[in-house]
Each structure stands twice: as C-alpha cells, then as structure tokens.
Amino acid sequence: MSWVIKGVGAVASTGGTATEIFASLCAGRSGLGPIQGFDPTRFRAVNAYEIDDRPGPGQDVPGRATKWLLDAVGAALDDAGLPPRLDDIPVVVGTTLRELRSVELSWRDKIAFDPAELHFGTALRWRFGGVQTYTVANACAASLYGLALGADLLDCGAADTVVVAGTDTITESTYGMLDRCYPEAPDRVRPFDRERRGMLQGEGASAVVLRRCADPGHGRVRAVVRGIAVNCDAHHPSAPDAKSIAQSIREAHARAGVEPTDIDLVMLHGTGTPLNDEAEAEAIRDVFGIAATAPWMTAIKSMLGHTAGASGLHSLLTAVAAMDAGRVPPTRYLDDPIDEVADLRLVRGAAQEASMSIAQVDSFGFGGLNAVAVVEKVG
Amino acid sequence: MDTVKEVVVTGLGVAVAGLDDPAGLLAAPGDIPRSGGDDPVRRLDRRGLRYKDRATKLAMCAGRDALVDSGLVTDGPEPVLTVPGETVGVLVSSNYGNVDTICDAVATIAEHTYLGTSPMALPATSSNVIASWIAITHGLRGANLTLCNGPTSGLDAVYWAGLLIRSGRIRSALVIGVEPANEQVRHVAGGGDPDQAPHLFDGAVAMVVEDARSARERGRTPLAALGPYARRADSALAVAAVRRAEPAPVGLWCPPADGGPTPGTAHDRDPAQGTPVRVDRTRDEYPAVTDLTALLGDCSGALGVLQCVAGTAWLSTPESTGRAVLAVSGSGSFADTTGDDAAAGMMLVHPAGAEAPA
Numbered sequence: 001m002s003w004v005i006k007g008v009g010a011v012a013s014t015g016g017t018a019t020e021i022f023a024s025l026c027a028g029r030s031g032l033g034p035i036q037g038f039d040p041t042r043f044r045a046v047n048a049y050e051i052d053d054r055p056g057p058g059q060d061v062p063g064r065a066t067k068w069l070l071d072a073v074g075a076a077l078d079d080a081g082l083p084p085r086l087d088d089i090p091v092v093v094g095t096t097l098r099e100l101r102s103v104e105l106s107w108r109d110k111i112a113f114d115p116a117e118l119h120f121g122t123a124l125r126w127r128f129g130g131v132q133t134y135t136v137a138n139a140c141a142a143s144l145y146g147l148a149l150g151a152d153l154l155d156c157g158a159a160d161t162v163v164v165a166g167t168d169t170i171t172e173s174t175y176g177m178l179d180r181c182y183p184e185a186p187d188r189v190r191p192f193d194r195e196r197r198g199m200l201q202g203e204g205a206s207a208v209v210l211r212r213c214a215d216p217g218h219g220r221v222r223a224v225v226r227g228i229a230v231n232c233d234a235h236h237p238s239a240p241d242a243k244s245i246a247q248s249i250r251e252a253h254a255r256a257g258v259e260p261t262d263i264d265l266v267m268l269h270g271t272g273t274p275l276n277d278e279a280e281a282e283a284i285r286d287v288f289g290i291a292a293t294a295p296w297m298t299a300i301k302s303m304l305g306h307t308a309g310a311s312g313l314h315s316l317l318t319a320v321a322a323m324d325a326g327r328v329p330p331t332r333y334l335d336d337p338i339d340e341v342a343d344l345r346l347v348r349g350a351a352q353e354a355s356m357s358i359a360q361v362d363s364f365g366f367g368g369l370n371a372v373a374v375v376e377k378v379g
Numbered sequence: 380m381d382t383v384k385e386v387v388v389t390g391l392g393v394a395v396a397g398l399d400d401p402a403g404l405l406a407a408p409g410d411i412p413r414s415g416g417d418d419p420v421r422r423l424d425r426r427g428l429r430y431k432d433r434a435t436k437l438a439m440c441a442g443r444d445a446l447v448d449s450g451l452v453t454d455g456p457e458p459v460l461t462v463p464g465e466t467v468g469v470l471v472s473s474n475y476g477n478v479d480t481i482c483d484a485v486a487t488i489a490e491h492t493y494l495g496t497s498p499m500a501l502p503a504t505s506s507n508v509i510a511s512w513i514a515i516t517h518g519l520r521g522a523n524l525t526l527c528n529g530p531t532s533g534l535d536a537v538y539w540a541g542l543l544i545r546s547g548r549i550r551s552a553l554v555i556g557v558e559p560a561n562e563q564v565r566h567v568a569g570g571g572d573p574d575q576a577p578h579l580f581d582g583a584v585a586m587v588v589e590d591a592r593s594a595r596e597r598g599r600t601p602l603a604a605l606g607p608y609a610r611r612a613d614s615a616l617a618v619a620a621v622r623r624a625e626p627a628p629v630g631l632w633c634p635p636a637d638g639g640p641t642p643g644t645a646h647d648r649d650p651a652q653g654t655p656v657r658v659d660r661t662r663d664e665y666p667a668v669t670d671l672t673a674l675l676g677d678c679s680g681a682l683g684v685l686q687c688v689a690g691t692a693w694l695s696t697p698e699s700t701g702r703a704v705l706a707v708s709g710s711g712s713f714a715d716t717t718g719d720d721a722a723a724g725m726m727l728v729h730p731a732g733a734e735a736p737a
Binding site for chain 2: 042043044095096097098100103104106107108112114115116121123124125126131132133134135136137138145148152153156158171172173174175176177178180181231232233234235237238244247365366367368369
C-alpha cells in the first residue's frame with residue numbers, strides 16, 4: 001500500500017508557505033535570532049528560531065501554535081483543491097508541547113487561557129468544522145508518527161482523505177531545561193559538526209493532505225509516500241539508541257519495497273546534539289553499509305531550528321520540493337564534520353543540483369520515538 | 380498480513396485510591412470516598428521514582444497490573460515480558476499529565492533563572508513522558524502514542540490501539556488513561572481560577588488489548604471485544620453511529636461527564652431515559668448505568684479508558700449475557716469558539732464464541 005500527497009502547507013521562522021520555506025532553505029537563509037518571547041536575563045542561551053508574530057519583544061501571547069496549525073492546514077486543503085472545510089476528514093496533529101506555552105503564561109502571568117484549547121481539535125472545529133481530530137503528543141517524531149497513523153486510517157477504510165499535521169511553539173520550561181543540560185549554550189544548530197553544542201528550538205507548523213494511491217481523487221499529486229515505520233527504543237527517556245533507529249530505517253525500507261541503493265536523498269533528523277548526530281550516523285552506516293556514501297543528505301534544523309512536532313513533516317516537505325526542483329538545500333553551520341559522516345554526501349555551503357526520485361525522511365523524539373518515511377517523486 | 384478479525388481485552392489494571400479491583404468501578408456514586416484510601420503509588424518500588432511526575436507513577440501502577448493480568452509480563456518483583464517487545468505498543472491518554480512540571484519550571488525560571496531547574500525534569504516537559512517510561516520499564520518497543528485529545532481522549536486511545544493492531548503494526552497494546560490532581564491542574568482546568576475547577580479525578584486505569592488470535596495462541600481467555608467507535612459533532616450522533624454498527628442491546632451505559640443522551644437517543648430503542656440505575660437493579664430493557672464522573676470526579680483524558688475498564692469488568696457479570704456496553708466521552712457542546720469539540724462513542728461486546736459467564 002502507498003499513499004499520495006495531494007496538498008502541502010507549512011509555516012516556519014523563515015517563511016509563511018512551503019514554497020517560501022524551501023526557497024529560503026536553498027538560499028541558505030536561517031531563522032536564527034535573539035530570543036524574543038522570553039525575558040533574556042533568565043537564560044544563558046540567547047538564540048532561537050522563532051516566528052516573528054508577537055505584538056512586541058518580550059510580549060508573548062497564547063495560542064500561537066494553534067494559529068500556525070490552522071494556517072498550515074488551511075494551506076494544505078487549498079493546495080489539494082479542497083474547500084476550507086474538514087467535516088468528516090480526519091486530522092492527526094503531531095506535537096511535542098501542545099499549547100503548553102499558553103499554560104505557562106496562564107500560570108505565571110495570569111493571562112487567560114481556556115483549557116478546551118489545550119488540544120487542537122477545538123480550533124479545528126471552530127475554523128474548519130472538523131470533528132475527527134486527534135492531538136498526538138509524540139515528541140519530536142510526532143508529525144511523521146502522525147503520517148503513519150493517517151496512512152493506517154486510509155488503509156482500514158476509515159476515510160478516503162486525511163490531513164496530517166504538526167505544530168509547536170517554544171516553551172520556556174523546555175528552553176530553560178535544555179539550557180541547564182548542555183555544558184555550553186548552543187549559539188546555533190550545527191548538525192554533525194565537531195563544534196556542535198546542542199539543539200535550539202524552532203517554531204512552526206506543517207501539514208499534508210493524504211489519500212490512497214489507488215484512489216488519488218481529482219487534481220495534481222505532489223508525491224507518493226511509499227512506506228512509514230514507527231517504533232520506540234524503550235531504552236532511555238532522552239538519549240537515542242542507534243540500534244533501534246537502524247531497525248526503524250530497515251522497516252521503512254521494507255514497507256516501501258526499496259533497498260538502501262534506491263535512496264537518492266536522506267533528510268537527516270540532525271539536531272546538532274552530540275548524542276543524536278552520532279546515533280543517527282551510526283544507524284545510517286549500519287543500514288546502508290557501503291551504499292551510505294551514495295545518497296545526498298542534508299539537515300534543515302540548522303536553518304529552521306528544531307521545530308519539534310512539526311519537524312518531521314518540515315523535512316518531508318523539503319524532500320518533496322527538493323526532488324521536484326532537483327536541488328538539495330545545504331546544511332548550514334556544518335564546517336568541520338564529525339568522523340562518522342566525513343565520507344557521506346552531506347550538502348554543505350550552497351544548494352546542490354541533483355536528480356533524485358526517492359527520499360528517506362528521519363524523525364526521532366524524546367522517549368525513544370522513531371519514525372522514518374520513504375517518499376517518491378511523481379513522474 | 381492476515382486480516383485481524385477481532386481485537387479483545389485480555390488484562391485490566393487500576394490505580395485509584397479506595398479501589399481494589401476493576402469491578403469496583405461498577406459501584407454506585409458515593410460508594411467510593413472521593414478522597415482518602417491508600418495512595419496507589421505506594422505500591423511501587425521507590426527506586427527510580429524520584430524524578431518521575433505523579434501521572435507517570437500512577438500510570439506505572441495501573442500499567443503493570445494490566446500487563447500482569449494479561450500474562451504479557453510475569454508477576455513478581457522482577458517482571459519479565461513474555462512476548463517480543465516490538466509486538467507490544469503503548470497508548471497513553473492524558474490531558475493534564477505534565478502540566479505540573481511545566482508550571483513549576485516556568486515559575487522557577489522566573490525566580491531563579493534556568494539554573495534553578497533540574498535537568499532530570501527535562502523529559503517530563505514533553506507530553507509523551509508517561510508513555511516513554513512505561514515503554515522503558517517493560518521493554519515495549521512497538522508503536523508508542525500519547526493522546527492528549529480533550530474529553531474524548533481515552534476512547535480515542537482505545538480506538539487507536541485497535542487500529543494499530545488491525546494495521547499489523549503491533550499485536551497487542553497497553554492502553555492507559557491517567558490524570559493527576561494537583562494545584563497546577565486545578566488552575567488550568569478552572570481556566571485560571573482553581574475555585575472554578577470541578578472535582579478532579581486523580582488516578583490511572585489500564586487495559587491490554589490484543590489480536591484475538593494472539594490471545595488464543597497465548598492461551599488467554601478474552602474478557603471483552605472492542606466494538607465500533609465514532610468521533611462525532613455531538614454525543615447523540617456518536618451514539619447513533621456506533622449503535623448502527625453494533626446491533627446488540629445495551630446492558631451497561633457509561634455516560635459522558637454531562638450525562639449525555641440516553642442510549643436510545645437518535646435510535647429506535649427507549650431505554651433508561653437518563654435515570655441512573657444501580658448495576659444490581661438492572662433489568663433487560665433498562666441498561667445499568669455506570670457514571671464514572673459521578674463516582675470519581677472529572678476524569679478528563681482518563682474517562683474513556685475508565686469506561687472501557689468498567690465495561691470489561693461488567694461483561695464478566697452474569698447479567699451481561701447477550702448484551703453490550705456503550706460508552707460516550709465528551710459532549711460536543713461546542714459553541715462559538717469553546718466547549719467540547721466533539722463526542723466519542725464506543726461499544727464493548729462479548730468476545731466471539733465466548734460462553735455466557737456462569
């Protein structure tokens with residue numbers, strides 16, 4: 001079984017549409033900047049990848065993750081040629097932090113927040129009349145995990161069209177505890193670089209409209225999803241497990257009916273944390289063997305930050321656009337690669353022209369959650 | 380992959396103060412004191428609990444009991460998984476699970492900067508922390524989902540467990556509904572005013588659901604089977620959708636927090652008309668009513684799993700013969716921009732080929 005992507009939508013620090021985001025990634029533009037939403041005197045870290053839509057510096061407002069989700073879902077429906085109505089269309093929303101930033105503002109600053117808005121179904125009902133909506137808090141693997149759930153819904157005949165989305169804003173609690181964890185504050189996300197110091201969060205949302213390949217409906221098809229694997233390390237609450245990641249990659253290949261040599265592009269999870277980058281590189285080498293040096297690879301968190309629940313679909317949308325355009329965005333801030341990736345074709349410096357038809361997308365999260373998808377170019 | 384014909388329940392667990400076993404959920408309102416009773420978390424070995432939040436600890440209690448009850452893990456101080464870890468999934472439903480960690484952290488940062496926080500609490504800032512610890516504790520490597528989906532979340536989690544089994548991703552799943560009650564949760568549930576919050580449930584329940592063939596191969600007797608599920612704009616529509624798909628008469632009605640429609644609403648039957656009836660006074664034409672909100676307080680994300688655990692316990696009673704359980708969570712009271720966005724309905728039935736309980 002495979003599925004078609006009929007429409008896409010995305011919002012991030014570097015752009016308000018999927019097209020804008022891809023163009024700015026290819027141009028090497030980063031959304032990195034001094035933190036705007038929090039009191040900077042409370043932290044050692046100074047930067048993040050925020051969306052600049054607050055009333056003013058230091059003035060935070062609730063409901064931003066919800067707003068971006070609605071924007072991305074609306075864009076994806078429109079791109080699929082559908083009206084802005086969900087009705088019976090199921091929506092799976094992957095998220096790490098839900099509207100917990102709004103909870104923080106309510107608890108500390110007494111800014112009003114309706115508990116009905118802690119999950120995203122309330123806003124999806126309000127904006128699009130959606131009722132078959134699911135907020136899945138699956139950490140930073142959430143939107144790609146959601147893609148597997150959406151595909152399963154289509155397979156079992158529960159729906160003919162589903163929307164899969166992801167959204168996240170930055171909470172002070174996570175930002176502060178990450179700051180507390182790292183020996184030095186990261187100034188930027190440097191995936192696979194010897195000088196990487198850790199992850200910085202990003203903000204954004206992403207969405208796709210999905211249908212069965214056998215029943216693609218009217219209109220253009222953006223890409224084909226060949227297979228999605230999900231699993232759990234059951235190993236550590238935050239440290240990744242290379243062996244389990246490798247298993248999820250192998251399962252994704254098997255579900256997609258591809259071999260490592262078929263993969264032209266790998267969208268790496270690449271968070272720029274010491275542990276993730278080593279484990280991911282080890283898993284790739286384990287699965288691909290000598291074929292590891294063949295596919296192009298890139299890690300977009302260097303420019304978008306870690307968009308958490310939205311990040312898996314941000315990577316997937318980048319893969320789709322890259323295969324269409326024949327151009328792979330570079331991994332910025334990767335100046336001195338670690339030994340584990342030294343001979344891999346990680347795109348650095350400028351965007352790389354390339355002809356590609358099959359991509360692997362990695363997305364991992366706290367709790368040892370792994371989701372890996374294989375997508376194919378149309379035509 | 381062969382088609383999964385039936386998803387059954389093979390184990391139950393409860394971690395609710397004052398309750399000894401799942402059948403206790405069938406008690407009449409008032410039979411369980413809303414406070415008091417031993418804290419179920421005391422049943423856990425204290426080792427390794429220091430940095431786990433209350434929701435995680437409650438879930439660990441109920442989850443372990445359900446796994447042992449199902450035979451998926453051995454009983455005793457060092458439980459061992461009896462099936463391959465990658466075949467078992469975890470689904471947790473909780474709306475307020477990590478609200479305490481978030482609120483404490485943001486207050487600490489305001490007062491003491493980031494240096495006042497503990498790095499050990501970092502995983503709990505992510506709302507999947509409960510499912511993560513459950514997977515680690517028992518080596519459950521299959522699909523791992525955390526539903527934070529408002530009032531319907533518990534029934535949604537049970538549905539997704541069934542779907543993941545039917546899709547062949549896993550053979551069995553541990554489903555947990557858990558909510559902690561503390562001042563941070565009361566603040567959020569009360570919309571910023573803890574005095575406006577309803578009485579909140581504090582506890583966890585768990586059930587193991589499984590491909591019926593897998594249960595048979597393991598020599599387990601299924602306790603119940605998952606029936607149809609629907610998430611709709613309001614509770615009457617949800618009831619109508621599931622009753623259209625499952626013709627069995629309803630013997631136990633588990634209403635949503637607002638009481639919901641009677642099981643016959645938008646349907647051809649005319650049962651209890653909403654008057655709560657004690658389970659031991661049930662008659663064929665009147666379903667018994669187990670109102671878990673009246674019994675335990677506002678159960679939020681735990682409600683649907685509580686309903687399924689209570690329903691499974693009821694299906695083991697003699698009066699359940701030939702009849703099914705109907706559960707509804709959420710009201711769909713949505714108006715303007717707020718209220719419950721939807722209602723979910725689910726039915727539980729006797730497993731295929733099951734003999735009537737003696």
